[in-house]
Amino acid sequence: MLESFLQFTFSGLTVGAVYALVALGFTIIYNASDVVNFAQGEFVMIGGMSTVFLRQDGLPLAAAAALAIVLTTVIGILLDKLAIARAKRASVLSLVIITIGASIFLRGAAQLVFDKQLHRLPAFAGEDPLTLMGATILPQSLLVLAGAAAIFVGLWLFFNRSRTGKAVLATANNRLAARLVGVDTAFIMALSFGLSAAIGATAGVLITPLTLTSYDVGLMLALKGFAAAMLGGLGNPFGALVGGLAIGLIEAFGAGYVSSEYKDASAFLVILLILFLMPRGLFGKKTVERV
Amino acid sequence: MDRFLPSPTARILLALLAILALAPLVFPSTFYYRIFTLISINAIVVIGLVILLGYAGQISLGHAGFVGLGAYANAIGPTHLGLPPLLALVLGAALSAALAWLVGRPILKLRGLYLAVVTLGFGILVQMVLVNESWLTGGPDGMAVEDLGLVSLVKALGLKMKTAQVWYVFSGLMLLLAAWVALNLRDSPTGRALRSLHDSEVAARTVGINVARYKLIAFVLSAVFASVGGSLLALFNRFVTPDVAGFIHSVELVTMSVLGGAASVLGGIAGAALLTTLPQALTVFHDFETVILGLIMMGVAIFMPDGLLPNLANRAKRTRRTNR
Amino acid sequence: MTALLSVQSLGIRFGAVRAVNDVSFSAKPGEVLSIIGPNGAGKTTLFNMISGVYQPSQGRIRFDGADVTELLPHQLAERGLSRTFQNLQIFHQMTALENVMAGRHLMERRGILSDLFGLSTTRRHNRETKQAAEALLERVGLADIAHREAGGLSYGMLKRLEIARALACLPQLLLLDEPAAGCNPVETEEVEGLIAQIAHEGVGILLVEHDMKMVMRISSHIVVLDHGEKLAEGRPEEVRGNPRVLAAYLGVTEGEEETADALD
Numbered sequence: 052m053l054e055s056f057l058q059f060t061f062s063g064l065t066v067g068a069v070y071a072l073v074a075l076g077f078t079i080i081y082n083a084s085d086v087v088n089f090a091q092g093e094f095v096m097i098g099g100m101s102t103v104f105l106r107q108d109g110l111p112l113a114a115a116a117a118l119a120i121v122l123t124t125v126i127g128i129l130l131d132k133l134a135i136a137r138a139k140r141a142s143v144l145s146l147v148i149i150t151i152g153a154s155i156f157l158r159g160a161a162q163l164v165f166d167k168q169l170h171r172l173p174a175f176a177g178e179d180p181l182t183l184m185g186a187t188i189l190p191q192s193l194l195v196l197a198g199a200a201a202i203f204v205g206l207w208l209f210f211n212r213s214r215t216g217k218a219v220l221a222t223a224n225n226r227l228a229a230r231l232v233g234v235d236t237a238f239i240m241a242l243s244f245g246l247s248a249a250i251g252a253t254a255g256v257l258i259t260p261l262t263l264t265s266y267d268v269g270l271m272l273a274l275k276g277f278a279a280a281m282l283g284g285l286g287n288p289f290g291a292l293v294g295g296l297a298i299g300l301i302e303a304f305g306a307g308y309v310s311s312e313y314k315d316a317s318a319f320l321v322i323l324l325i326l327f328l329m330p331r332g333l334f335g336k337k338t339v340e341r342v
Numbered sequence: 343m344d345r346f347l348p349s350p351t352a353r354i355l356l357a358l359l360a361i362l363a364l365a366p367l368v369f370p371s372t373f374y375y376r377i378f379t380l381i382s383i384n385a386i387v388v389i390g391l392v393i394l395l396g397y398a399g400q401i402s403l404g405h406a407g408f409v410g411l412g413a414y415a416n417a418i419g420p421t422h423l424g425l426p427p428l429l430a431l432v433l434g435a436a437l438s439a440a441l442a443w444l445v446g447r448p449i450l451k452l453r454g455l456y457l458a459v460v461t462l463g464f465g466i467l468v469q470m471v472l473v474n475e476s477w478l479t480g481g482p483d484g485m486a487v488e489d490l491g492l493v494s495l496v497k498a499l500g501l502k503m504k505t506a507q508v509w510y511v512f513s514g515l516m517l518l519l520a521a522w523v524a525l526n527l528r529d530s531p532t533g534r535a536l537r538s539l540h541d542s543e544v545a546a547r548t549v550g551i552n553v554a555r556y557k558l559i560a561f562v563l564s565a566v567f568a569s570v571g572g573s574l575l576a577l578f579n580r581f582v583t584p585d586v587a588g589f590i591h592s593v594e595l596v597t598m599s600v601l602g603g604a605a606s607v608l609g610g611i612a613g614a615a616l617l618t619t620l621p622q623a624l625t626v627f628h629d630f631e632t633v634i635l636g637l638i639m640m641g642v643a644i645f646m647p648d649g650l651l652p653n654l655a656n657r658a659k660r661t662r663r664t665n666r
Numbered sequence: 667m668t669a670l671l672s673v674q675s676l677g678i679r680f681g682a683v684r685a686v687n688d689v690s691f692s693a694k695p696g697e698v699l700s701i702i703g704p705n706g707a708g709k710t711t712l713f714n715m716i717s718g719v720y721q722p723s724q725g726r727i728r729f730d731g732a733d734v735t736e737l738l739p740h741q742l743a744e745r746g747l748s749r750t751f752q753n754l755q756i757f758h759q760m761t762a763l764e765n766v767m768a769g770r771h772l773m774e775r776r777g778i779l780s781d782l783f784g785l786s787t788t789r790r791h792n793r794e795t796k797q798a799a800e801a802l803l804e805r806v807g808l809a810d811i812a813h814r815e816a817g818g819l820s821y822g823m824l825k826r827l828e829i830a831r832a833l834a835c836l837p838q839l840l841l842l843d844e845p846a847a848g849c850n851p852v853e854t855e856e857v858e859g860l861i862a863q864i865a866h867e868g869v870g871i872l873l874v875e876h877d878m879k880m881v882m883r884i885s886s887h888i889v890v891l892d893h894g895e896k897l898a899e900g901r902p903e904e905v906r907g908n909p910r911v912l913a914a915y916l917g918v919t920e921g922e923e924e925t926a927d928a929l930d
Binding site for chain 2: 313323330
C-alpha cells in the first residue's frame with residue numbers, strides 16, 4: 052500500500068520535473084513576447100533524439116548530450132529569427148499558427164533526419180535501482196530531479212542577479228518602456244527562445260533513459276507543459292515548477308489507481324478544470340486589456 | 343443595372359456549380375471523381391473553420407476530433423445500434439454541437455489562445471478514446487461503415503451512374519449547401535457580429551455584442567460542419583480509423599483554411615482543393631507531408647496573413663494599377 | 667432635470683498606481699459634458715470605467731436611474747450607452763457601411779436559423795439595417811466611401827466612422843474620446859457641428875477633446891482632471907478663469923497672466 056504510494060510519488064515527481072521544465076520554457080518565451088510557443092515540446096524531442104543519434108555516430112554520451120543541447124538552442128534561436136521576429140504586428144492567431152507550424156515542421160524533419168523508431172539512452176549513473184521503504188527509485192530519476200532543480204536555481208540567479216536577466220524581466224513587464232531605456236528587445240527575444248530550447252533539450256536528455264523517445268513525443272509534452280503552466284498561472288516561473296510536479300503526480304496516481312490507458316488524458320482534464328474554476332491558475336496575476 | 347446582376351453570394355455559388363458541372367469533362371479517369379469527392383468533403387469541414395477562424399477569429403487545433411465524432415457516429419450508430427445512416431449523421435452532429443457547447447462555454451469567456459490549447463487537448467482525447475475503446479470502435483484498426491444506400495437509390499430512379507459519380511454529385515451538392523449557408527451567415531446580423539469581434543472585441547462589446555456568446559455560436563457551428571464532413575467521409579470511404587480524429591488531420595484542416603484565405607468561403611474551398619490534391623500529385627513525397635504542412639503554415643502566417651486568394655487578388659489589383 | 671449619468675467617488679488602481687481617484691460628477695441628457703486635463707490625467711481610464719471596459723476599484727456609477735457599476739460593456743450598450751475610442755477600434759476587414767451596420771446589432775432580432783438559411787426575417791433586417799447605416803454615413807459625411815474597406819480609410823474618416831457606428835446603437839449617452847484628433851480644421855468644424863446636433867436631439871454627450879477652442883464653444887459643463895483627481899468643474903467660463911486649472915495645464919504658478927491664452 053505504502054510501497055505503491057511511494058512508487059507513484061517517485062515516478063510522478065520524475066516526469067513532473069520534465070513537465071515543469073517544459074512549462075518553464077513556455078513561461079520564459081511567454082513573458083518575453085506574449086507568444087505561446089506550441090513547439091516547446093519539440094525542443095525536448097530534439098534534445099533526446101539528437102543525443103541518441105550522435106551517440107550512435109560514435110560520440111561519447113556527455114559530448115553527444117552537450118552537442119544536442121547546443122543544436123537545439125540554435126534551432127530555438129532560428130525559430131525566433133526566421134519566423135517569430137519576421138511576423139511583425141502578427142495577431143495572437145497568426146502566432147499560434149506559426150508555432151504550431153514550427154512544431155509540425157520540426158516533427159516532420161525529425162522523422163526524416165532520424166527515423167520513426169522508439170529510442171532510449173543508457174542511464175547516466177547505472178541501472179541499479181535504490182530501494183526506499185519498499186519502493187524503488189532509479190538513479191536516473193534522482194538525476195532528473197537534480198537537473199531540474201539546478202536549472203530552476205540557475206535561472207532564478209540569472210533573472211535576479213545578472214544585468215541581462217534583469218533586462219529580460221523589464222521587457223516582460225513593459226516592452227515599450229524597456230526599449231525606451233535602451234534594452235535590445237530583439238536580443239531579449241532571441242535569448243528567450245534560445246534559453247527555452249536549451250532547457251527543453253536538457254529535459255529531453257535527462258528523461259530519455261527513463262521514458263524512451265521518438266519523433267512524435269513533442270506534442271504530448273507540450274500539452275502537459277501547458278497544463279502545468281496554466282495550473283501554476285501562465286507567466287509565473289514558480290507556478291511552472293509547482294504546476295509541473297502537480298501534473299506529474301496527478302498523472303502517476305491516475306495511471307496507478309484509475310486507468311493507465313488514459314494517463315495522458317489527465318493533463319487535458321486538469322486544463323479544463325483550471326479554466327472552468329480558476330482561469331488565472333494558482334499564482335497567476337490579473338491582466339488588464341489596454342484600449 | 344445592379345438588378346440584373348446576381349448577388350455576390352449567388353455569383354459564388356454559380357461559379358462553384360459551373361466548376362462542379364464542367365470538371366468531369368476533363369477527368370482522365372474515374373479516380374478523379376474520387377479526388378473531387380474528397381475535396382468537397384474536406385471543403386465542408388473547412389467552411390466550418392472559415393466561420394470560426396475567418397469570421398470570428400478563433401482557432402481550433404482539435405477540429406479533427408469533431409470530424410472523428412461524426413465519422414464514428416456513422417460507424418457505430420448503424421453497426422451497434424441499428425440506426426439508419428442519415429439519423430446517425432444527424433445524431434453525430436448533435437453530439438458534436440453539444441460537446442462544443444459544453445467545452446466552449448467556459449473557455450470562450452477567456453482569451454483566444456486558451457481555445458487553441460483546449461481544442462488541442464480535446465482532439466487528442468477523442469482520438470485516445472477511439473483507440474482504446476476497441477469493443478465499440480474497433481480500436482486502432484478501425485471499423486467498417488454501412489452503406490448509405492445512395493447508389494441503389496440512384497439505380498431505383500433508373501439512372502445509370504458509377505458509384506464514384508454518384509458520390510461526386512452528392513458531395514458536390516452538400517458542398518454547395520454548406521457554402522450557401524456560410525455565405526448567408528456572412529451577410530447577416532449574426533455574421534456581422536462574428537466578423538466585428540474578429541477585428542476588435544472591445545468595439546464589438548460597446549455596440550452591444552455579447553462576445554463570449556457569439557464566439558460560442560461560431561465554435562458550435564464549426565463543430566457541426568466538421569461532424570457532418572466526418573460522417574460523409576466515413577460513408578464515402580466505408581471505413582474509419584482513429585487517424586481521422588488525429589492531431590495531424592486537425593493541422594491539415596487549419597492549414598487548408600488559412601492557405602486559401604480563412605476569411606472567405608471561396609478561399610477555404612481553394613485551400614481544401616490544394617491540400618487534398620497535393621499528396622495525390624506528389625505521392626513520392628508522402629514522407630514530407632508534415633514538413634510541408636509546417637512550412638505552409640509558417641509561410642502563410644508570416645508572408646500572407648490573409649491567405650493565398652486575397653493575396654493574389656491584391657497583387658493583380660496592384661499590377662493593373664501600375665500598368666495603367 | 668434629473669441626471670442621466672452620475673458618477674460617485676469613482677476610482678481605479680493598477681497595481682500601486684491610482685489612475686483615477688475619487689471622481690464625481692453627473693451628466694444630463696441633451697448636454698455636452700467635457701472632461702479635460704493634461705495627458706495622463708485619467709480621462710480615457712474614466713471612459714473605460716463608465717463604459718464597463720474596466721471594473722472600478724471604488725465608487726458607483728448610476729445610469730438612467732439604475733446602478734450599473736458592475737455591468738459589462740455589452741449590457742451597458744443595451745441600456746443606451748455607446749462610445750468611440752481614442753486609439754481607434756475599427757472593424758478594419760469590413761466595409762465602412764458594414765462597420766455601421768454592425769453598430770445596429772441591438773436593433774436586430776437575431777435568429778441563427780434565419781441567418782443561416784437567408785430567410786425573409788434576415789433579409790428584411792439586412793435591408794433595414796443597411797438603410798439606417800447609409801443614413802448615418804451620410805450624416806457624418808462618409809456616404810461616398812460606404813463600400814470601401816475600413817482598413818484603408820484615413821484617420822479623420824475613421825474617427826467619424828466610429829461616431830456613426832456609436833450612433834447606430836441609438837444611444838442615450840454617447841462617450842466621445844477625442845473625436846477631432848487627426849482632423850483638419852474643416853473636418854473639425856464638421857465634427858463640432860455634428861456633436862452639437864446630436865446633443866440637440868436629446869442625447870447626453872461625454873467629450874474628451876484636446877482642441878480647447880472647440881471644448882469651450884460646445885460644452886455646457888466641464889470637468890477638469892489632473893493626476894486622476896478632479897481639479898475643478900463648472901461652466902466653460904468658470905473653468906477658463908480658474909487659476910488651478912491653468913497651473914495644471916502649463917505647470918506655472920498661479921497668477922501668471924499670459925497663460926490664459928492656453929485655454930482660449
